[in-house]
Amino acid sequence: MTKPKKSVAVNETCIGCQLCVSMCPRVFEMNGSKSVIKKDAPMDDDMIDDAIESCPVYAISAEELDDDASAEEDSDDYQMAA
Numbered sequence: 204m205t206k207p208k209k210s211v212a213v214n215e216t217c218i219g220c221q222l223c224v225s226m227c228p229r230v231f232e233m234n235g236s237k238s239v240i241k242k243d244a245p246m247d248d249d250m251i252d253d254a255i256e257s258c259p260v261y262a263i264s265a266e267e268l269d270d271d272a273s274a275e276e277d278s279d280d281y282q283m284a285a
């Protein structure tokens with residue numbers, strides 16, 4: 204089973220401590236005094252969650268992307284016969 208894809212973002216509260224960059228350099232890089240997400244960063248990197256948890260100001264957020272919208276559970280309709 205493949206891991207769900209993520210959308211990761213760094214918000215303006217980043218204080219530029221570079222912790223996420225050192226923990227997960229495939230995904231984060233510094234842009235001036237703030238961390239940003241690298242272009243074409245591998246969003247399945249296991250270290251993303253660790254970087255999110257380690258950020259001292261909780262500036263990193265991630266959202267799982269459901270790239271298979273058809274993966275709904277069986278939804279049988281229960282209809283009463285008239």
Ligand code: SF4
Nearest residue numbers: 217218220221223258
């Ligand atoms: S760990 Fe948080 S505060 Fe530090 S550079 Fe990364 S996003 Fe910014």
